[in-house]
Every structure is written in structure tokens, then in C-alpha cells.
Amino acid sequence: MSAPINPGLRVLRSTPFIQLQDAGRYGVRHLGVTQSGALDWVAQRWANWLLGNAPGAAVLEITLGNLDLQCERDAVFALSGGDLGATLDGEPISPWRSFSVRAGQRLCFAQPRLGARAYLAAPGGFSATQVLGSCASNLREGLGGLDGTGKPLQQGDQLTWTATVCALREVPGAQVPNYRTPAQLDLVMGAQIGDFSGQSLFDAFNSDWTLDTRADRMGIRLLGPVLQCQSGSMVSEGIPLGAVQVPPDGQPIILLNDRQTIGGYPRLGALTPLAVARLAQCLPGETLRLRPVVQEAAQRHQHEWLAHWPAT
């Protein structure tokens, strides 16, 4: 076999939880196709900013670590999100900055030290097949990823990119998200919130919720007080990102990027995008709080947050 035409990063070791993701797949949810895309879009955006990429350029979403990559040419990469004990030839690489690698070096991710997901960006974004307007990986749907069939990163895969970056940057310290303090997640109150009992609403917003081990890119279950809702099962309807649905067992499920497009459980509302990004860095067993907000206030906060985004 001839050498790869375009050497980049060769995958030596990977897991099903390490995937190529971009900003997601839009305009096709009416066909039953889920949104996909990076769970922590804030970290993804910073990784791309560090290299001057488009905010939604394809990055590696590295959940929980256990990834080894062989660098096959000199390059500059950027790392953001959780601290998964990344090393370059054994030397620690901290997130929230770009860094240089030389051909022959080995980039490894161990396990979570802080947060749950790291994002690795390459100049111009990693190259991948676009399927329905996106290269976001979804194995269940068989869409996206390196070859378009949704597979996660696998041993032997070759990651390539097309642009060149020389300058190194860091994310301004004040803008690095804080993963140390317990998450306070803003929840935009939805129309069915009145169907929950008063006690349940009090409990929902005044209790510590524990992340269950049943957590993936479709949804994360919370354990805590049992919430009661008058309306049991409803006619299925479209589900927004971050929807907090409450099935009959009274334990909420927060629906994320790979959620089903429609469903029929009553909902408290939906997390804001910033809250979804923060949740993406929580590990099973961690506790969090939910904080009710109205849509208008959430929109104002989102606009303010984006207004503080530094120019490229």
C-alpha cells in the first residue's frame, strides 16, 4: 500500500465516545433526522476560535479520554473543554490554547481530571464527508463522521485538514468556563410547566439533582425527588434541544443533540444553549441545580453572551 497522500493524524487507539462533530445538522428534523453536533458548543467554538476557524468547523469531540493519536506532520492544533489529561510525547497539554506538534510526536488523552469532554480542532477544521449538510457523526442514523456512515473514530483512521496556522493563542482567562463549581442550569419554562404539582415545581428548582450513569448524547437522566405531572402521556410533538422531559417514574431526562425528533412525555421546559454546554461537562454522580427563567430573559442573556465574544 502506498503512503497516505495527505498525512495528518493517525488514530492509534479510540473509543465509541470519540467522534467528529460540527455545529450539527439543520433543516432536516422534519424527516426524523436528529440535530447531532458538538454537545459543548461553547468549547467547540473556542477551539475553532483559537485557530481562526469558522465557529462550527468540524472538531473531535473526545468524551472521557482514552485516545492516542500519532502526528504525521508538523501542525498547530487547539484544545478546549474538559481536562482529560492530554499529553504530547508525555508532556502535559492544558486546554484553552493552541499548540504546535511535530511529525512523529504522539498526542494522548488519558481520563477526566476536570469536565467530561475535550475538543480538538485542526486548522480550517478536520476534513470529512458532508451528509445532509453536516459531517456530525451519528451512528444510530448512519450519518456523518469521516466516511459519512456515522461511525465514531476508530483505530487506523486518518484525520486530515487543509489550512495552515502558525500563531499560537490562548482563550482569555476571564472567558474560560468554570467547571469546578456545581452547575446551575437555566431552564426556559415551557407551556406544560403548569401541569406539574406545586410541590414538584418547588422540588424541581430547589433540589440537588444527581447525574445518572444513564447518560449519552441522546439524553442524560437526573436522579432526585419524584416529580408528578397531571398529564401522563401526550400526543407526540417536536422536541427542542435541552428539553427536560419527565416520564412516569418522575425522574427527569434532559434531551440532547442526538435526541429523537418527536416524543410524548410532559416537559418542564428546555435548558438554554449555555446550560446544555455546561451540562456536557458534567460526569455521572455530579450534582447540579435547575434554575427557572422565562424565554425573554434567556434570549437577552444569550445575546449578551454572544456580544462578548472576541473578534477573530
Next chain:
Amino acid sequence: MSAPRPTLEVAGIDSLILRLFEQIDERNMPWMLAASTRLREVFGAALIDLVPSYTTLLLHYDLSCLSAAQVRQLIEQAFTDLQPADSSNGRLHQLPTWYDRRVGPELALLARRSQLSEADVIRRHSGHDYQVFALGFAPGFAFMGLVEAALAAPRLSTPRKRIAAGSVGIAERQTAVYPAVSPGGWNLLGRTPTRLFDPAIDGYSLLQPGDRVRFEPIDHAEFIRLGGDDSPLQDTP
């Protein structure tokens, strides 16, 4: 049926549920289709996704270009003088289906529940045009109905981990085809060789809301000739 006035419900930071109807009804469909078309027209590029279901539309708009007040105005505009879509616009699809216990393990259960023979279950399931109400659950998964009451059956109490692509099932008074291998809890009665979702085809999903579907019984030889995969289900519930 007069034009529906949707109630608007906050669903998320940039999403609203437009509730057009309270009940599942085949007569909703011309209005649901018309409303979808008009909303896509008036929102244009500011519409990120519009997800129709039986009685509602989830409208996900671009927060960076529209205020909540503008969104409400556009919805008002879309529903002004709304006319129902012409129901003859939907396509009629014939889905060749091999009804057999080997690929439809609930055929016997459905027969027992309805006190019909398996042949009668097949005759009744295939003797009716179904309307596509909504797509969801998986790419190209079409919720269709209504199955006649005698054939209605609740979902399996334990869903199967792996259902073959093309599997035809019943849940309550709905019927559907699993477009790809997936977990699922519907009662299976057969399998179609027809490909339902393909990023390479126009519109991606063969079945669209408002279309009508008829299942056409075929035998094993025909199923294989049409490219069907007759491998049995791996796990039983």
C-alpha cells in the same frame, strides 16, 4: 373543518410549539401541510427547523435574526387566510411486504388478540390505505394510520434491541416501517424490501406527511427478487 388558530407555547429559548389541534385526526393533515408550507415561506432563512407532528408544529427559529415579537408577527401572517392543502397532492406508495412469522414474530399474537386467522390479519392490514401523519423517531420513520381497531395492539413491554431494516409493525392504531436497523417495541408482522431513507434520493425520505401508503403482500421469492434481506430477528423480546 374551519381554519385552525394555533395556540403558541414556549418550548425553549428559540422554539415554539404551535398547537393546531387537540386530537389525532386524518382531517388535520391538509391544514398541517398548508401551515408548514406558509411558515416556511414567511420565515425563509430565519427558520432553522420545522417539525410537524400529529397536532402540532415545533418551530425552531434563528435567534440571531428574529425577536420573539417578530416571530409572533410572522406566525400571524402565515395563518392569515390559510387554505387547506389539496389532499390529492400527496403521493400513493405501494410497499411490497412479505408477511411471515420468520420476519413478523407478532403475527400470531395479533391474530390471537383479534381472534382472526393470520391470513385475515394480513388481509386487513394490507387492505387499507394509510395516511402518513408524521416523520420521527428515526430518519424516514413514518407514523401511519389508522389501523383498524381489531388489529390495534400495545407496544411490547420490553422493546427489542435490534429490529431489521424494513420491518413492518403496529403500535396501538398506528403502523410503520423501520427504515434502518434500530431498537424498537412495535409488534412486527412482516418486512418490506423498499428503501425508505436515503441521503442520495430527492427529499431523502420516500414517505412524506400527507402521503398515503398501501402494503402489498408478496411471497418470499418476490421479496428476495426485490432485494429483501430475510435474515431472522436476532433477539426476541
